[in-house]
Amino acid sequence: MPADRLLPSTEAQDLIDLAKEIAREELAPIASKYEETAHFPREQFRLLGQAGLLGLPYAERWGGGELPYEVYLQVLEEIAAAWMSVGVGLSVHTMSCFALAHHGTDEQRDRWLPSMLEGGLLGAYALSETHAGSDAAALSTRARLDGGRYVVNGTKAWITHAGEADFYTTMVRTSDEGGQGISCLLVDAATPGLSAAPPERKMGLTGSTTAQLMFEDAAVDAERRIGEEGQGLKIALSSLSSGRLGIAACAVGLAQAALDEALEYAKGRTQFGRPIIEFQGLEFLLADMAATVETSRAMYLDAARRRDRGLPFQRQASIAKLVATDGAMKVTTDAVQVLGGAGYTKDFPVERYMREAKVPQIFEGTNQIQRMVIARELRKG
CATH class of the missing domain: 2.40.110.10 (Butyryl-CoA Dehydrogenase, subunit A, domain 2)
Incomplete structure (x- = not known):
């Protein structure tokens, strides 16, 4: 499970608890089946809308939650940990609303934004x-x-x-x-x-x-x-800076799910008369996985807090996306290694996590592009 969080309010904790409940009860039980059959989870997006989770960072006037990006991203992480396709879809929908929410006129927002934020429309x-x-x-x-x-x-x-x-x-x-x-x-x-x-x-x-x-x-x-x-183009690039944080949070959720699965297996699997988690080779591997997950989480939260305070955050968003998605690829690969031959089968979800971890390194700007963005920001001083 994720490390204890330092949240800005009781309301934020209640919201993340709600996201955990939906993830545990409604998403995780059907994720593997839907992924196997390439079934689009439209009803699950409607459920998120009914729960008030589709417009968290946007203004209450138009049906949003008006919550800090820091909180929205932690909700997103919980959803992605249960089902990456839904987490990514929530991130994409939020980014799709960005242009209208930040650059539209009040008349445009009054007309279209409520249906987008309350779950009636998917973007x-x-x-x-x-x-x-x-x-x-x-x-x-x-x-x-x-x-x-x-x-x-x-x-x-x-x-x-x-x-x-x-x-x-x-x-x-x-x-x-x-x-x-x-x-x-x-x-x-x-x-x-x-x-x-x-x-x-x-x-x-x-x-x-x-x-x-x-x-x-x-x-x-x-x-x-x-x-x-x-x-x-200016609207697109500003949307992407926030969208990259969404992908970072999704990647952390995926890595956390892989770590949880590896830990459960290592505690239950015995060799030579004791659980394999007691062998130093696996202890160190699991420790590195945990360090990667928590470092990645700290990176996206730092960028989100800068965004919430109105500070420049583009460099930090690119760093968070780079670190979290590269980290997720490493953690999911290591999770397969912890499970050994079992990890290579579809009887366990880690092989799916490993396949899902690749594309976050590519979309919302490849990680090579993130390095270019970071370097450009460094040159500015």
Whole structure:
């Protein structure tokens, strides 16, 4: 189980306890089955919405919890520890709401944000393209203003919840001025001309649908533009800074689940007349796993507290994402080693944890990109 937490309020503790209960009673018992059959957990997202967990860091005026990011991320960790696909989905939904919550007008927020935060609508974040992944400024999906509508053409790639979401926070090119020519549209999933390709066949997170999103003369009302034309890349990058903290928290939850499973097995498995946890080789391995989990948790909490205080946190967010996701890959691999041959079978969840740990090193900016961000921030002094 996670180490004792220092929480800012009794309300925060109650909320995390609620998340633990939902994770234990509603998510963990069905996670393996849903992952095995690639079943999308839409009802589980509705449950999170009914419990008030889909809009925790956003304003109460629009149905959010108005809680510190520090608390939201700890809730997210508990969800991810029980079921990584749901944890990642919650993180993606929260990031998908960011543009409207922080850059929309009050009229736009009054109209759309309550349904997004209260669980009626599930979101997706459409930035990446086949040839514009790490280089977001090179995206080519184009939106042409025609009267009161934008006509959108192009294809987005690697979109979490594509084909399942109710809205897509979408970055489009509205001029040829490089990164200055990108704008943000809040696209209704029912928009004619918008469709999703068949889901990608992935090595992990199979319960989380990932697919291309295709726009063919899709008409989006101009009132659905968030911010001014040309502000889209700035909105996208600010969304990603917060989203990276969500992925860091999910990675810590996954690593904690792997550590818990390894500990339980090591205490119960006997060799040479005693539990294998008493052998120094495994003691040291488990100790390193625990140190990695707690270090990663400390990193995302530090970044979140800076964010909550209104301090710059971009460098700390990238460090947290880098440390937590690399750590999760190491911890889940070591968990398989602790279980030995049993860990390589599907009778235990650690093989799934190991497969799921890979993609957090890739999405929300690869860990190579995180190193570039960190170095750039260091150069600023």
